[in-house]
Amino acid sequence: MRRRLILLSAAVTAMVVVAFLVPLFILVADLARDRAISTAQRDAESLARVLSVLTVEQDLTTAIDTLGEDRIEEVRGSVVLPDGAIIGSVVPPEEDLSLALDGSSFMAPVDGGQAFYIPIFESDGSVAVVRVFIPDEELISGVRRSWVILGFLGAMLVVIAAWVADRLGRSMVDPVKQLSITARTLGHGDMTARVEPAGPHEIEEVGLEINRLADRIGRLLQAERESAADLAHRLRTPLTAARLSVDGLPESSQKDRLHADLDELQRTTDFIIREARRPVRNDAEQWCNVAAIVGDRADFWLPLVLEQNREVDVRIDQGEAIVAMAIGDAEAMIDALLENVLAHTPEGAPMCVCVTVDEGVVRISVEDGGPGLGDASMVTRGISTRDSTGLGLDIVRRAVEASNGTMTIGSSVTLGGASVVLELPVISP
Numbered sequence: 001m002r003r004r005l006i007l008l009s010a011a012v013t014a015m016v017v018v019a020f021l022v023p024l025f026i027l028v029a030d031l032a033r034d035r036a037i038s039t040a041q042r043d044a045e046s047l048a049r050v051l052s053v054l055t056v057e058q059d060l061t062t063a064i065d066t067l068g069e070d071r072i073e074e075v076r077g078s079v080v081l082p083d084g085a086i087i088g089s090v091v092p093p094e095e096d097l098s099l100a101l102d103g104s105s106f107m108a109p110v111d112g113g114q115a116f117y118i119p120i121f122e123s124d125g126s127v128a129v130v131r132v133f134i135p136d137e138e139l140i141s142g143v144r145r146s147w148v149i150l151g152f153l154g155a156m157l158v159v160i161a162a163w164v165a166d167r168l169g170r171s172m173v174d175p176v177k178q179l180s181i182t183a184r185t186l187g188h189g190d191m192t193a194r195v196e197p198a199g200p201h202e203i204e205e206v207g208l209e210i211n212r213l214a215d216r217i218g219r220l221l222q223a224e225r226e227s228a229a230d231l232a233h234r235l236r237t238p239l240t241a242a243r244l245s246v247d248g249l250p251e252s253s254q255k256d257r258l259h260a261d262l263d264e265l266q267r268t269t270d271f272i273i274r275e276a277r278r279p280v281r282n283d284a285e286q287w288c289n290v291a292a293i294v295g296d297r298a299d300f301w302l303p304l305v306l307e308q309n310r311e312v313d314v315r316i317d318q319g320e321a322i323v324a325m326a327i328g329d330a331e332a333m334i335d336a337l338l339e340n341v342l343a344h345t346p347e348g349a350p351m352c353v354c355v356t357v358d359e360g361v362v363r364i365s366v367e368d369g370g371p372g373l374g375d376a377s378m379v380t381r382g383i384s385t386r387d388s389t390g391l392g393l394d395i396v397r398r399a400v401e402a403s404n405g406t407m408t409i410g411s412s413v414t415l416g417g418a419s420v421v422l423e424l425p426v427i428s429p
Helices: 003-053 060-067 069-074 142-189 203-249 255-278 290-307 327-344 392-401
Strands: 077-080 086-088 104-111 115-121 125-135 314-315 351-358 361-369 405-411 418-425
Touching: 003 077, 003 115, 003 142, 060 069, 060 203, 069 077, 069 086, 077 351, 142 203, 142 255, 203 255, 255 290, 290 314, 290 327, 290 361, 327 392, 327 418, 361 405, 392 405, 392 418
Parallel strands: 314 351
Antiparallel strands: 077 086, 077 125, 104 115, 115 125, 351 361, 361 418, 405 418
8 A cells, every 4th residue: 555655646746747847848948049049149130230330430341350350250150241251250152141131130040050140231232241150059058957957856856755655655554554463463362462543543543443342352252261161160069079979889891981981071171171261372383193183082982882882993094194283172173073973873873983194184084874964054053953062063163174174074975874074284393
């Protein structure tokens, strides 16, 4: 915007300057020409007048001697006597003097400039001619210098206009740039960023409103974090009671399973509290080996899978599959996919978990042999056609999009049920 203002101002000023300078250039040239011609005419008339007065009492030759030949040559003049003799500057023989000899004064172009002719009548009726030469250099004397000065002044006007436009543009662009920086900082999670209101009144009002909006968002986020932390903290009491009840059960594999479930629930509760108390999330610095996490979460859910008499096929490529995702987000994403299969498909329905890495993309697919998901509206938060919260697939979608990945929902070709395929770009941590 600032550059456009400068270019616009410079262009408009340049057009105005050109519109004024072109007539001025022509006027300066005409004035220089008129000045040179007027000077030559004055010199010629003065010379002719003096010679005319002197010839009243003496002949023309004596009058010229009285005046002095140096005075004639000083004004680039010549006197052509009636017998053709020339006194003063040289007159080319090819010049036509017939009009002057007939008694007319005139100016005519000659080789190298202009010449002014005035006749002088002697007492015996003969005619002599006074000629004053004006060279081309004198006709344009000072014109180039005047043009250079006018051009310099015009360029200075354009530069000054561009400088003024730059100052005005900066007074508007800098506050807008500050608004952009503050908005970007707020978007990255730093809720302490604020704008220093400046610039025109309208931009200053925008800055004040952004500050008010940031304050409001900060209060809402703080209230949300506190509510989440309080709710998670309140879960610790029933968790403790449940753990005590489990401890009173006789030793068995079922007791071990319950202990493992309570440990996982405790870990999730602690994670929620930590996340709620963390003021800023910087997802750009988070990364994890998603293939390893898929393997860990598949192992965690395996006892429940076996308890439901399901056939499970877990295939994970060896090696690292590093993606831009926090470990907690990756675990929540995989848990949501596996829990959807276990909770919303009939017991005994087979399932398949597959992780492949190909050409810089990690492909995670979870398929089952259940009734399927229907359509893509299941991804919408809060929407569910079954007895669920409708949040699972939305959690997956948000985690995938935050990592610049894609999620595809469809039908499983091999198992006949639902198929959820995640594609995440591999990064270098």
